[in-house]
Amino acid sequence: MNQASYEVLVVGGGHAGVEAALAAARLGGRVALVTLSRDSIGRMSCNPSIGGIAKSHIVCEIDALGGEMARNTDYTGIQYRTLNTRKGPAVQAHRVQNDKQAYPRRLQAVIDAVSSLDVFEEEVTALWIKDARLRGVCTARSGVIAAETVVLTAGTFLGARVLIGHQSRAEGRFGDPASDQLAASLRALGLSMDRLKTGTPPRLHKDSIDYAKLKPQPGFEPPPFFSLAARKERDRWFHVEHSGERERARCAMFHVEHESSEMAPWVPGSGQIPCWLGETNERTHEIIRENLEKSSLYGGQVTGTGVRYCPSIEDKIVKFPDRNAHHVFVEPEGRGNPRVYPNGTSNSLPVEVQEEMIHSIRGLERAEFIRPGYAIEYDFVDPTQLNHSLETREVENLFCAGQINGTTGYEEAAGQGFVAGVNALRKVRGADPVLLGRDEAYIGVLIDDLVTRGTDEPYRMFTSRAEYRLLLRQDNARFRLRALAEEIGLVRPEVLRETDGLESAVSAEMERLETTFRGQSSLAQLLRRPENTYEDLPERDAGLSSEAARQVEIRIKYGGYIQRELDKLKRARPLEEVAIPGGIDYRGIAAFRYEAAEKLDRIRPETLAQAARIPGVNPPDIAILQMHIRRMT
Numbered sequence: 001m002n003q004a005s006y007e008v009l010v011v012g013g014g015h016a017g018v019e020a021a022l023a024a025a026r027l028g029g030r031v032a033l034v035t036l037s038r039d040s041i042g043r044m045s046c047n048p049s050i051g052g053i054a055k056s057h058i059v060c061e062i063d064a065l066g067g068e069m070a071r072n073t074d075y076t077g078i079q080y081r082t083l084n085t086r087k088g089p090a091v092q093a094h095r096v097q098n099d100k101q102a103y104p105r106r107l108q109a110v111i112d113a114v115s116s117l118d119v120f121e122e123e124v125t126a127l128w129i130k131d132a133r134l135r136g137v138c139t140a141r142s143g144v145i146a147a148e149t150v151v152l153t154a155g156t157f158l159g160a161r162v163l164i165g166h167q168s169r170a171e172g173r174f175g176d177p178a179s180d181q182l183a184a185s186l187r188a189l190g191l192s193m194d195r196l197k198t199g200t201p202p203r204l205h206k207d208s209i210d211y212a213k214l215k216p217q218p219g220f221e222p223p224p225f226f227s228l229a230a231r232k233e234r235d236r237w238f239h240v241e242h243s244g245e246r247e248r249a250r251c252a253m254f255h256v257e258h259e260s261s262e263m264a265p266w267v268p269g270s271g272q273i274p275c276w277l278g279e280t281n282e283r284t285h286e287i288i289r290e291n292l293e294k295s296s297l298y299g300g301q302v303t304g305t306g307v308r309y310c311p312s313i314e315d316k317i318v319k320f321p322d323r324n325a326h327h328v329f330v331e332p333e334g335r336g337n338p339r340v341y342p343n344g345t346s347n348s349l350p351v352e353v354q355e356e357m358i359h360s361i362r363g364l365e366r367a368e369f370i371r372p373g374y375a376i377e378y379d380f381v382d383p384t385q386l387n388h389s390l391e392t393r394e395v396e397n398l399f400c401a402g403q404i405n406g407t408t409g410y411e412e413a414a415g416q417g418f419v420a421g422v423n424a425l426r427k428v429r430g431a432d433p434v435l436l437g438r439d440e441a442y443i444g445v446l447i448d449d450l451v452t453r454g455t456d457e458p459y460r461m462f463t464s465r466a467e468y469r470l471l472l473r474q475d476n477a478r479f480r481l482r483a484l485a486e487e488i489g490l491v492r493p494e495v496l497r498e499t500d501g502l503e504s505a506v507s508a509e510m511e512r513l514e515t516t517f518r519g520q521s522s523l524a525q526l527l528r529r530p531e532n533t534y535e536d537l538p539e540r541d542a543g544l545s546s547e548a549a550r551q552v553e554i555r556i557k558y559g560g561y562i563q564r565e566l567d568k569l570k571r572a573r574p575l576e577e578v579a580i581p582g583g584i585d586y587r588g589i590a591a592f593r594y595e596a597a598e599k600l601d602r603i604r605p606e607t608l609a610q611a612a613r614i615p616g617v618n619p620p621d622i623a624i625l626q627m628h629i630r631r632m633t
């Protein structure tokens with residue numbers, strides 16, 4: 001290896017880039033993080049909130065595998081809730097409102113503390129390719145930085161245009177420069193790219209809101225945390241508080257050793273701030289309808305496809321003309337932060353129309369604008385050009401992760417970043433890539449969807465995308481990913497041992513409940529009754545930890561459904577296990593339909609199951625392919 005060369009070079013310090021760089025560096029890799037500005041590392045471009053339906057599962061998975069997002073969220077949160085508490089465990093999800101300044105600041109401090117990770121404040125203008133091999137990146141200032149692998153995580157910045165009404169300017173995010181040269185260089189390399197759009201609401205001054213007209217939404221107590229670390233500290237914190245050592249605990253818990261901010265550290269989960277609920281009305285909708293042609297989205301300025309499930313307010317009014325109100329969540333952006341975020345009002349109308357529209361909402365009549373809402377349109381790389389390791393097939397040793405692959409959301413970006421960072425380093429070190437299955441993790445579902453199907457709109461995660469969602473709950477992430485966590489090597493051995501201990505305790509308790517009878521019924525049968533919880537059992541094990549008790553309850557109550565999914569998985573597994581030889585000539589298989597051959601040749605699935613998931617590839621095509629592979633091997 002060239003001594004001056006990094007093993008992994010990550011372009012971009014957003015949510016994908018941070019996880020990629022930390023994972024590779026913590027595994028002992030020599031890593032460079034090259035990003036436009038040090039201060040914006042880990043910045044939350046949109047709402048300072050992490051989690052929510054299905055996204056929370058990704059955050060828990062990142063934690064179970066040794067990534068940072070869950071801890072960072074827990075330690076800088078200002079409001080913690082669990083969504084869908086009345087529904088089954090598969091769709092329950094934590095959601096945390098974060099302090100917009102503390103979140104990136106803590107991440108920056110975490111990065112500073114990793115000695116094998118160098119940060120460069122630079123614009124990457126192109127990939128450095130010499131003798132048909134990737135050698136690193138070219139930058140606007142330093143010339144070149146050498147690296148064996150490159151992970152591209154440039155988010156919304158490639159060829160980006162910010163749009164407000166009919167005005168458009170080249171920016172990668174409000175106030176940040178667009179990355180036009182890098183976008184052009186990727187195209188020149190032959191990568192296929194397309195355009196997408198997303199948007200964000202205006203930001204309002206917190207003191208200009210009439211909170212008496214809105215409905216408060218307090219956080220949950222005790223705060224539901226994503227990370228094992230914060231959950232442990234919460235337990236310790238409650239213990240310490242009772243023994244009167246509050247101040248010492250406060251300092252121990254913020255977890256930023258080099259914190260030099262004016263912001264006082266706080267105990268994670270303490271002093272929660274409420275969010276507020278309001279709604280639009282007929283007048284709001286009328287203002288939007290009257291001004292639709294002035295919006296960038298509807299006035300023809302935007303050509304990319306937008307986020308279907310996180311639509312702009314213009315989209316909502318046009319697509320749901322019968323609705324006379326839409327929710328608006330008024331969310332604080334932090335403790336000492338004057339800005340609030342009116343979630344649900346994302347738009348690209350001219351500023352004066354935005355003001356009129358916001359002022360028509362009860363409670364926001366006198367709202368002062370700190371920044372207008374805007375739309376952003378940007379290039380993304382067609383993710384069907386990637387392998388499941390997130391390496392591109394076009395350029396060896398080049399990995400892509402995050403919004404650049406057509407996704408939207410911090411969590412989706414972080415999950416991909418983690419996988420790309422780990423796999424880039426493994427590639428350098430000659431190890432097989434870590435591949436997550438659709439039955440193992442939402443991150444696996446996400447990557448498989450992107451790589452085998454591609455996307456023509458910003459892709460966000462939903463529980464409905466996972467066919468094994470009862471197996472992929474947020475509560476069991478550490479159990480289902482335990483073996484993979486050990487293989488990757490980022491989770492401490494004592495944590496893995498603790499998981500093993502919990503697993504044994506859960507199994508033993510389930511066995512006891514199945515074999516202990518009260519009258520005609522076993523304790524497990526009593527627990528299966530809808531009205532009963534583990535706590536209600538006449539002879540529960542009082543020594544069982546709350547985490548193990550929850551596993552026992554879920555695994556017994558939902559055992560029938562879980563078994564059904566396991567059976568489905570067993571039936572699907574044979575196809576998952578048939579590897580497709582790398583150099584297969586699809587166009588040369590005479591019996592193939594043209595469409596199937598073309599799609600398989602372009603996407604190059606790694607297993608028969610992946611081939612079967614490609615739209616346009618039908619069961620008869622799979623049968624032909626299976627026969628062909630059998631003849632080849």
Ligand code: FAD
Nearest residue numbers: 012013014015016035036045046124155157402403409413
């Ligand atoms: P980003 O967070 O965008 O980070 C990209 C990083 O790359 C930045 O640090 C940048 O400085 C760096 N970079 C770019 N080009 C270069 C270069 N040439 N050289 C060096 N560094 C470079 N998500 C939702 O879930 N819901 C929403 O409603 C939503 N709305 C959004 C609205 C807007 C206006 C924007 C901008 C984003 C929105 N998002 C939303 C998306 C969310 O912000 C992203 O999904 C997430 O930040 C993506 O993470 P990332 O790491 O892929 O990229």
